[in-house]
Every structure is written in C-alpha cells, then in structure tokens.
Amino acid sequence: NTPNPESHRCGQVAVIGRPNVGKSTLVNALVGAKVSIVSNRPQTTRHRLLGIATVEGGQILLVDTPGLHREHGRYKASAMSRVMNRAARGALEGVDAALMVVEAGRWVDEDGLAFDVLRQAGIPVILVVNKVDRLKDKSALLPFLAEVARDRDFAAVHPISALKRKGLEALVRDILAQLPEGPPVYDEDEITDRSQRFLAGELVREQLMRQLGDELPYATAVEIERFVEDGGLLRIGAVIWVEREGQKPIVIGKGGARLREIGRKARHQMERLFGRKVFLEAWVRVREGWSDDEAALKSFGYE
Ligand code: GDP
Ligand code: MG
Structure with missing residues (x-):
C-alpha cells in the first residue's frame, strides 16, 4: 500500500512562536501522541525535536523548538540560553513552510518581527491563532484576524484550539498545500526523530x-x-x-x-x-x- 508519490506530499515545517503559546501542544495534536512535553511554564521545550504527522495524502515533519528568547530571561546569559536559541534558529534551515503560532487576541511587536524574518527568508508563513477556546468574546476573533493579517501575506490563517483539537483538519490541508510532492521520509508508525x-x-x-x-x-x-x-x-x-x-x-x-x-x-x-x-x-x-x-x-x- 505504497502511496502514489505524485499525489503524496512530504516536507518540513517549523513551528515558531513566543513561549507558552501552545507550539508543543499543537505538534502533539497533529502527531497524535505526546512527543513534546507541555507545561504552563515558558521555556519548557529545551530541544529541537521533530514530530512526524502521517496524514492522508502526506507526511508533515514538524520542527518544534524552544521559542527564541532574550538571553536575559530565566536562563540569563547562561550556556543553556545560548543552546536553546541556537536550536530555535537552526530550525529554519531547509524548511518548506512555517507555522507561526500566536494566542487569540494577542499580537505583539515580537510576532511582527518574527513574521518579517520568515518572509525575508522566503518561507511561506501560515498563521495559527491558538487557544480560541479561551476567548470570552467570540465576536472579537474576526477583527483580530483581519487586523493581524492586514499588510501581511500569510499563506493561510487558521483559528484553532490545539488543546481541544479544533480546526486541525483544515490546518493540515493548508500545510500540505505548502509542501513539495514526494514520498514519506519516515515509516507511518514513527512519531519522532528522537529515541x-x-x-x-x-x-x-x-x-x-x-x-x-x-x-x-x-x-x-x-x-x-x-x-x-x-x-x-x-x-x-x-x-x-x-x-x-x-x-x-x-x-x-x-x-x-x-x-x-x-x-x-x-x-x-x-x-x-x-x-x-x-x-x-x-x-x-x-x-x-x-x-x-x-x-x-x-x-x-x-x-
Ligand atoms: P509552547 O511553549 O509554545 O510549546 O506551549 P505549550 O504547548 O507548552 O503550552 C503552554 C500552555 O498552554 C500549556 O499549559 C497548554 O496546556 C496550554 N495550551 C496550549 N494550547 C492550548 C489551547 O488551545 N487552549 C488552551 N486553553 N490552552 C492551551
Ligand atoms: Mg514547547
């Protein structure tokens, strides 16, 4: 039952965003297993890690990263913070697209800078507006999306809840659309590149x-x-x-x-x-x- 390489897509997608926006939760939801640990504390993720989501019509290799953070945060200017930032920057090399994750209703200057860096590198950016389940005023969502997407050429915009697994199917379709055609790199039962x-x-x-x-x-x-x-x-x-x-x-x-x-x-x-x-x-x-x-x-x- 080998997939037809002509209709099958496979590629790497960097998952980018500030600490605590739900990057690792999203990777786990797409993979369907906990490959990346999650907590309510910023900087839980310390390593670069690949989550493998084998879906109908393709295989998405999700690069989860410690969010880039200023070197005077929790880890001060320690070797740890340098290691984490190196992992986050390295995540952009060779990716076919980026998922830029933000929290619904919250957009800060840093997000705008990250978008500019990605686009200057020629990487298509899908905006993922996470934690919509937490929005008290649902009518605020559309104006927020319109405001954020104005003057920014996102390849797609998806409001989702990674925690409640809402909006993921449509997101997966739009991710696949950004990936090159090709056979899967990993067996379908593999979920991560880590041991x-x-x-x-x-x-x-x-x-x-x-x-x-x-x-x-x-x-x-x-x-x-x-x-x-x-x-x-x-x-x-x-x-x-x-x-x-x-x-x-x-x-x-x-x-x-x-x-x-x-x-x-x-x-x-x-x-x-x-x-x-x-x-x-x-x-x-x-x-x-x-x-x-x-x-x-x-x-x-x-x-
Ligand atoms: P990361 O630092 O960006 O990788 O964020 P995590 O995936 O570790 O998640 C940070 C916190 O946000 C955790 O407490 C998650 O349970 C929570 N979280 C993630 N996604 C959602 C969501 O869709 N809705 C809600 N309410 N909480 C979420
Ligand atoms: Mg994380």
Whole structure:
C-alpha cells in the first residue's frame, strides 16, 4: 500500500512562536501522541525535536523548538540560553513552510518581527491563532484576524484550539498545500526523530516543570542512566540533576512523597507513549552550576 508519490506530499515545517503559546501542544495534536512535553511554564521545550504527522495524502515533519528568547530571561546569559536559541534558529534551515503560532487576541511587536524574518527568508508563513477556546468574546476573533493579517501575506490563517483539537483538519490541508510532492521520509508508525530514551527523560522533566514551584524547574536537568528492555518490560533509571545541595530535599519532598509522585506520573506517561509496562527508578543528584557548564549540558543531551 505504497502511496502514489505524485499525489503524496512530504516536507518540513517549523513551528515558531513566543513561549507558552501552545507550539508543543499543537505538534502533539497533529502527531497524535505526546512527543513534546507541555507545561504552563515558558521555556519548557529545551530541544529541537521533530514530530512526524502521517496524514492522508502526506507526511508533515514538524520542527518544534524552544521559542527564541532574550538571553536575559530565566536562563540569563547562561550556556543553556545560548543552546536553546541556537536550536530555535537552526530550525529554519531547509524548511518548506512555517507555522507561526500566536494566542487569540494577542499580537505583539515580537510576532511582527518574527513574521518579517520568515518572509525575508522566503518561507511561506501560515498563521495559527491558538487557544480560541479561551476567548470570552467570540465576536472579537474576526477583527483580530483581519487586523493581524492586514499588510501581511500569510499563506493561510487558521483559528484553532490545539488543546481541544479544533480546526486541525483544515490546518493540515493548508500545510500540505505548502509542501513539495514526494514520498514519506519516515515509516507511518514513527512519531519522532528522537529515541525512546530521550523521550523518557523529557517525560520526567515534564513532571518537574509541572510539580516544582517557581524557579526550581529551571535548575533541573534529567539524565537517563539506564534504559533496558527486560521481556515486555522497560527498566528505566533517571537521574534528576539539581544545581545546589539545598534544592535536593525540595525535589524529594517530605518522606520522598514528591519524588514518588513525579516518578508515578512520568511512568504513567511513558507507558502510554511506549505501549508497555515501565519500571522507573529516579534519583536526585547535585552538579553545581550545570546550566552554565557546557560539558554538563553535553552529557545531559543538550547540543
Ligand atoms: P509552547 O511553549 O509554545 O510549546 O506551549 P505549550 O504547548 O507548552 O503550552 C503552554 C500552555 O498552554 C500549556 O499549559 C497548554 O496546556 C496550554 N495550551 C496550549 N494550547 C492550548 C489551547 O488551545 N487552549 C488552551 N486553553 N490552552 C492551551
Ligand atoms: Mg514547547
């Protein structure tokens, strides 16, 4: 059942936008599985990652990125922020189109600048206006779209809700229209270019982003020390790195309660994603100043 290459399209699409607008949620919705972690904190995504959406008539390779951010944000001018910005810029190389994601009702100067950069690079831009489910006054949507699209040659404009999976079919059609004809690059059961080992680490980090208060998530990294198949079971060992001794008890919690909850939820997500039973062990260790230490970043998988 090989697709006819003449009617089949395949290409890369960069997913661009400010932190927290819903880029990773959109990638997951299009792929149909959680390949990219999501939290309500900005700068949850630290890596460039490919989400593979195999749809009728084509294959869309979605490049999810850490949003470009100023180097005096959460990570200050650390090695981490340089790594994240490099990943976001690299995402534009060789793409056939860009999805520019904004929140319904919110357009800022930065969005206009991003649009100009993309168009100057000759990249067709599809405007994705996300989180329409949150709009209290629905009648505000059309004037917002008209205002934003005025004087800007978007290839298409789509109001959607990535969370509620609304408006995705029409979006997919317009994405395909921007892609060159060609056979699929990946098998249809592949959902990302990243290994299961990498995804396991991300799912632990997702729980850190969600369960730790304020600043601490930004001081953590996850390293998967062990990833072995044992019959139908996956045995996974994760190290949660923190920057200071004093941060350890916060991650571990009273009587180990928080670390257990982080492990329980992460394991549940892994079992869903990998489709098999997971045995997960997690430890907390200290590596001082890891976020500004290029060697540490490399060993944690940040390239
Ligand atoms: P990213 O930083 O752009 O990748 O944004 P995320 O995908 O991590 O999402 C940031 C937050 O927005 C999360 O809490 C998501 O659940 C939420 N979110 C994403 N899409 C929608 C949507 O369509 N509607 C609503 N209400 N929330 C959304
Ligand atoms: Mg993200």
